[in-house]
Amino acid sequence: MKIEKSREGGTLLLSPEGRLDTVTAPELENEIGDLSGVEELIIDMKKIDYISSAGLRVILKAQKIMNEKGCMRLKNVGESVMEVFEITGFSDFLTVE
């Protein structure tokens, strides 16, 4: 999975691309493994067209880490991914923009 990263001060922007599934979720998990100094994590979901349970678990893990350190925002969430967030009860504790 291709994940673009950019860092500005305490803000980290991750832009993953493709499917966030069992195969690719560990790569995103790896990226959130070291969030030292990060106060705001933004995940740009524009190029994510599918999310599986493994992807949901990584998103939840990132949210829990960032609850301790600052905040996390998901932006450009497509309708199909949003629907998965909703039917699993994830949408109301994630900050989706």
Added chain:
Amino acid sequence: MNIKDKSIIEDYRKARDSFVKLDGIVYDKLCKIVKETGIQTLGIEHRVKSEASLAGKLVRNGDWYQKLDDLTDILGARVICFFNDEVDKLGKEVEKHFTVDRKNSSDKRALIKADSFGYLSLHYTCYFNEESGYPKEVCNKKFEIQIRTILQHTWAAIEHDIGYKSEFGLPREYERGFSRVAGLLEIADDEFIRLRDGMKSYTDDIRKRIKENRADEVAVNAVSINEFVRSNRLMCELNGRIAAINGAEIKIVDAGNYIEQLEWFGIKKIGELQKLTERRGQAAFVLAESALGATDIDVLSSNAGLWYLCRAELIAEKYSEEKIAEFFAFSIKEKEAAKRRAKAFYNKYIGIE
């Protein structure tokens, strides 16, 4: 610098590597203590005194020290915790895990005279004896461990920064100002304990009342809604049934965002939420089955039950498309997207009879 002080510096140079080794051991041990007690800390500071700092100390107070062993703060560590009673808990653990040199240790909090100013911490002078199992080179070397609250740390840092301990004393107005701040911080530390204990007691009480179905009059708030999701029998059953659709794991998350959503429905008390769960639980499950049954999703948040309950209520009460868009806007920040989803929801479940 006199010959005696030069000799102390020389001994320091020879012993420095051992102190660095000791520093690592002490720090690891303190980290382990903090982890085992589960006490939240702001951090653990630790350092081996630099040669320049030691030289300065000898110049200032050289008469007090005849040899390197007389200096007990060549290595110093400091644990900064949140609550004053945790200072005592950590202190007891330090006494268990380190050999304490009682003669040189003090609870500086208790040493402050009633009419003095200052807000100090708990200080231990410790060492490892030769039976401790640590390398011989680190044994019998004294080091200091300080334990303090964040507010005690604030006091100490500002005291150090302003350096008010002038040999000439302070004008009365400044001395009085410091006393007032010290008193304020002491009261604040006590208040934080009172608030923490009060919140715990409130949460325990709400949990008990929800479990025993005696929470009808409790307001829906950040504590009660989370306890409802975790402990209410009907809500746990609903979440359990939804999870069973795909054999999903339920991840516990904060339900605080539902406070305003429930209020939108006019639900302000736990008893009203209980009634909603009784009234719409089955419809919520049917909705969940229809949404999740065709997927292989095996993870849900603990908010899933609430999510489906709210949708079941929208359908049963036949809310208008506009009202549904208003409700969806709680979780879909982009207004147009909320409208689109409301339209689709309305057409699917309500509009077409």
